Amino acid sequence: MHSPTMPASTRRFVLALAGTAALAVSAVSTAVPAGAAPTTVHTKGGTSWVRACDTLAKGDTMACDALRVTSTVQRVHALGVTPDATPSGYGPSDLRSAYNLPVGGGAGQTVAIVDAYDDPNAESDLAVYRSQYGLPACTTANGCFKKVNQTGGTKYPTKNSGWAGEISLDLDMVSAVAPNAKIILVEATSATTANLGTSVNTAVRLGAKFVSNSYGGPESSSDPSYDNSYFNHPGVAITVSAGDSAYGAQYPASSRYVTSVGGTALNRSSTARGWSESVWSTSSTEGTGSGCSAYDAKPSWQKDTGCGRRTVSDVSAVADPATGVAVYQTYGGSGWAVYGGTSASSPIIAGVYALAGTPSAGSSPASFPYAHTSALNDVTTGSNGSCSPSYLCKAGPGYDGPTGLGTPNGTTAFAG
Numbered sequence: 564m565h566s567p568t569m570p571a572s573t574r575r576f577v578l579a580l581a582g583t584a585a586l587a588v589s590a591v592s593t594a595v596p597a598g599a600a601p602t603t604v605h606t607k608g609g610t611s612w613v614r615a616c617d618t619l620a621k622g623d624t625m626a627c628d629a630l631r632v633t634s635t636v637q638r639v640h641a642l643g644v645t646p647d648a649t650p651s652g653y654g655p656s657d658l659r660s661a662y663n664l665p666v667g668g669g670a671g672q673t674v675a676i677v678d679a680y681d682d683p684n685a686e687s688d689l690a691v692y693r694s695q696y697g698l699p700a701c702t703t704a705n706g707c708f709k710k711v712n713q714t715g716g717t718k719y720p721t722k723n724s725g726w727a728g729e730i731s732l733d734l735d736m737v738s739a740v741a742p743n744a745k746i747i748l749v750e751a752t753s754a755t756t757a758n759l760g761t762s763v764n765t766a767v768r769l770g771a772k773f774v775s776n777s778y779g780g781p782e783s784s785s786d787p788s789y790d791n792s793y794f795n796h797p798g799v800a801i802t803v804s805a806g807d808s809a810y811g812a813q814y815p816a817s818s819r820y821v822t823s824v825g826g827t828a829l830n831r832s833s834t835a836r837g838w839s840e841s842v843w844s845t846s847s848t849e850g851t852g853s854g855c856s857a858y859d860a861k862p863s864w865q866k867d868t869g870c871g872r873r874t875v876s877d878v879s880a881v882a883d884p885a886t887g888v889a890v891y892q893t894y895g896g897s898g899w900a901v902y903g904g905t906s907a908s909s910p911i912i913a914g915v916y917a918l919a920g921t922p923s924a925g926s927s928p929a930s931f932p933y934a935h936t937s938a939l940n941d942v943t944t945g946s947n948g949s950c951s952p953s954y955l956c957k958a959g960p961g962y963d964g965p966t967g968l969g970t971p972n973g974t975t976a977f978a979g
Contacts, residue, residue: 603617604633605630613630613631614630615627615726615902615906616778617725620753620754624754625679625756625759626778627679627725627728627729627754628729628806628807628905628906629732629777629907630904631884650695650899652901653881654696655696655698655738658736658740658881658911659740660838661881661970662880663971663972665918667742668740668742668744669740669743669744669914671921672920673746673771673772674773674774675775676730676747676748677749677751677766677774677776679723679750680720680721680722680723681722681723681750682727682731682748683894684892685734685748686703686710687893688893689738690702692734692738692889692891693742695891696739698742701738701745701746710747711748711765712749713751713752714765719750720751720753721753725895727892728895728902729778730748732906732910733909734910735890735891739911741915756780756793759776760789760815767799771799772917773916773917774796774799775802775909775913776803777804777909777910779813779816780814782812782814782858786815786817786856786858787860789818790815793815794821796820798923799928800913800922800928801820801821801822802824803816804852804904804905804908805875805879805905805908806905807826807849807882807905808849808852809844809848809849809947810948810955810956810964811853812854812856812857812873814859816852817856817858817859818859819860819861819873820862820927822916822929823875823876824877824879824908825843825851825878825964825966826851826881826965827842827881827882827883827908828842828843828881828882828883828885828886830886840881840940840970842957842965842966843883843947844946844947845883847948850947851966852875853874853875853947853955853963854950854955855869855871855875855964856874862927862929863930864927864929864933867954869952874964875964876964876965877929877967878932878966878976879969880907880970880971881911882903882905882906882908885903886903887901887907889901915971915974918977920978920979922979928979931978931979933968942958942965942966947965
């Protein structure tokens, strides 16, 4: 949003102001569309947001990790800015700049998005996003876009406006990072581990070499068996959001077969890079997830010594809703919105994997960043809670739980 006298860089700064404010979090009630059911508004530095999937449907075990900003327009009005059709939030050029990514990448690759329930406007909303930013059309008609249910058919599940926001976020982030990749949207019947896991298997069966999962739930003793049933796909890069509930591990981010993606606050800076990042943390109960798994074995490439099992995360990208990304959503939304949460960082990283090229057969793409740590932006400030040892919840030089090995600096760290 802008006025004729307000340059784009200033518009980004308006959004980023909230990312640097050290104000308390408050909660109030709000009305929401049917199916979304977020009931709590979180506020930080004048920016407010709600969880897109605040309430689980009957039988669900997983929630999406998308956070929808609700106060951007109000804040901009307060600063005397006149809104128009230009979206607030970071767009493709911002993400390319922040993460040193090429323009127009992803040709020849297929990225899958796995979510629950149906977004009936997914393809038409995606078309608006891509048109706004000059990205090539990605439609069913031209063979770029495909929407299927969890078994690969076209009888779609029940519509849900909360998960529709998640779907829009995921599709837009893959488009922003890898605009020439094909996209498969796999919609699970419901948000159970079994249905979402079946959707992952379907995505791989349909040819996706990169699969993003922006959801999670509590760990359980069944997780190691779920690993083998749904996430053990050699030669496929499977990314999973680390969660939005601050310190603590969730599944399937803690699966030893996936790349667990944490979240940062991303702001423009006067550094040579032009950007700075810190751990995304809003409160003791909201921020990027991290921690030591209670059940999943440690993969061989993970060498930290303070956790005998799987440590979350591996890498990270922008997730703070106060420094969020632009998304277009009409089912459960009214068009342009700003979103955050580790639901943003997972599809961003899936897109970066796609830019890096097809993983070799039999490889473990989750291990790739560990072999190229110098090709990542090390995030060294911020924390998402209290823990021991401290690196599991506090950023520092080298590996840490909240941001893993860091954020993308080009694609080298994501190539086998």
